[in-house]
Amino acid sequence: MRVVIIGVGTRGDVAPYTGLGARIRAAGHEVAIAAHAPYSSLVTDAGLDFRVIPGDPTALLGTRNWAAFAGYARQVTDGIVDATTAGADLLLLGASASAGYHVAEAMGIPSMGAHLQPVEPTGDFPPVMGAFRRSLGRWGNRAAARLLFAAPSPAHSGSAKKLRARLGLAPMSSRAVFRRRESSRWPVFHGYSPSVLPRPADWRPGLEVPGYWWPAPRPGWTPPADLAGFLDAGPPPVFVGSGSHRGAAAERFTELALAALRLAGLRGVLQTGVTGPLADDMLGVGEVPHEWLFPRMAAVVHHAGAGTTAAGLRAGVPAVTMPVWGDQPLWAGRLWRLGVAPAPLTGRITAERLARAVAEAVPGRTRAEEIAGRIAAEDGAAPVVEAVERACITS
Structure with a gap:
């Protein structure tokens, strides 16, 4: 057929x-x-x-x-x-x-x-x-x-x-x-x-x-050397993805993410349209399979699209969500109610608000791992x- x-x-x-x-x-x-x-x-x-x-x-x-x-x-x-x-x-x-x-x-x-x-x-x-x-x-x-x-x-x-x-x-x-x-x-x-x-x-x-x-595995894929080295050089960082942001909006979001992670005292891997070292404790990356990257993160910050939400749950890591449109508010609300994310960030998001949300999310890995275990049992x-x-x- x-x-x-x-x-x-x-x-x-x-x-x-x-x-x-x-x-x-x-x-x-x-x-x-x-x-x-x-x-x-x-x-x-x-x-x-x-x-x-x-x-x-x-x-x-x-x-x-x-x-x-x-x-x-x-x-x-x-x-x-x-x-x-x-x-x-x-x-x-x-x-x-x-x-x-x-x-x-x-x-x-x-x-x-x-x-x-x-x-x-x-x-x-x-x-x-x-x-x-x-x-x-x-x-x-x-x-x-x-x-x-x-x-x-x-x-x-x-x-x-x-x-x-x-x-x-x-x-x-x-x-x-x-x-x-x-x-x-x-x-x-x-x-x-x-x-x-x-x-x-x-x-x-x-x-x-x-x-x-789940997305099909990519045969022969290996992480870029700078990403592998960055992950080995310190504690698990926080992933931040720009999702639907484009152009100037993505640049502003990158600046916001950098400021928030510095306030929180955490390392970061940013998938926001910039690549390479952004600071000693910040790295910008291009396309990286989330199924490989997310289990190595302390938390994931994203807009709660269906695919990114699923990848974070599968990895057993807590999340911070900033829903914008479509189905994002639904998934962001579900992560909050499941106890794997703080309340969704909406409206005007400042570096201080984002830093507080990340600091609240990071300790929630145990609950996230419980949800990941349930998901793993499903086909x-x-x-x-x-x-x-x-x-x-x-x-």
């Missing part, structure tokens, strides 16, 4: 699919991942086929240019169509790849959700991809999420009417698409741990939370592989 995984988004939205894809390939299937061009090496290094989706999601970070979002959505839709028509017997769709649901229908092949975030409506928390930082109450949370699914949006059902007309399918509104998915119990697997965020009791059957999908990929096998038998 030819399985195509659609991973729309940035690096953290693609990397988990490399490990999942490798497990599906090990079960005897052909696997391709469709993603944006900068992440092609992630896919090919895992021994999987790569299919390109045009567009640059990083250009949209921090913007409210809806015309740019609409243009990006059209590029993604075109890419999903092309990636599927290049040859597929089954589609696995990320939360932002819902156009694939219609493409699969048009091609007469099955599809399943493979989500890294819990976008399905629930009363447990507000919609993770909306601008909601506080609960709206159980009824309000569900109603807001259902409204987002019903509205034409690239985040969920997309402009279903236009796409279906393009594909030669019968007209169907986004609301009707959502209702059909619900009534047919369209399967959706979620690649995060139920020990971190339990499966909502009000979810319908078919929405599963089996555990994390999030196995149920997805089993579902692929069932689809192979019935197709």
Whole structure:
């Protein structure tokens, strides 16, 4: 069976699919991942086929240019169509790849959700991809999420009417698409741990939370000499990642991080766009696998994206979170409630605030290691592989 995984988004939205894809390939299937061009090496290094989706999601970070979002959505839709028509017997769709649901229908092949975030409506928390930082109450949370699914949006059902007309399918509104998915119990697997965020009791059957999908190891990767030497030269440092910051914002964030770590009296490894020695006790690094780096840290400071959050939990290290958008507030809140991070830092963040949060987080390693032990006992990929096998038998 030819399985195509659609991973729309940035690096953290693609990397988990490399490990999942490798497990599906090990079960005897052909696997391709469709993603944006900068992440092609992630896919090919895992021994999987790569299919390109045009567009640059990083250009949209921090913007409210809806015309740019609409243009990006059209590029993604075109890419999903092309990636599927290049040859597929089954589609696995990320939360932002819902156009694939219609493409699969048009091609007469099955599809399943493979989500890294819990976008399905629930009363447990507000919609993770909306601008909601506080609960709206159980009824309000569900109603807001259902409204987002019903509205034409690239985040969920997309402009279903236009796409279906393009594909030669019968007209169907986004609301009707959502209702059909619900009534047919369209399967959706979620690649995060139920020990971190339990499966909502009000979810319908078919929405599963089996555990994390870990990025495939990079064959032959070794750490840069300066990083290895820095780690050997002193106590475990604190990792600071800039996440969605770019350009001048990243420069300001680097200065903030350096000042905060000096106030806290801690060494630092910064992944903020600068590389090389920043001081005797500070090192800037480029791309380094988090699964290798994080276990060597005293704590990790990040924006609480799904991938970075997972890597920190897996490593058993405490965190400091500074959520900005999307699903980041959800994961930041979960880390706080699990006792592996202080309260999320929001609003104006000063060096003093960040230094206090880091100093509070560092002693929390024991609790973080407990959570890591629970996660290690889970096999999030196995149920997805089993579902692929069932689809192979019935197709």
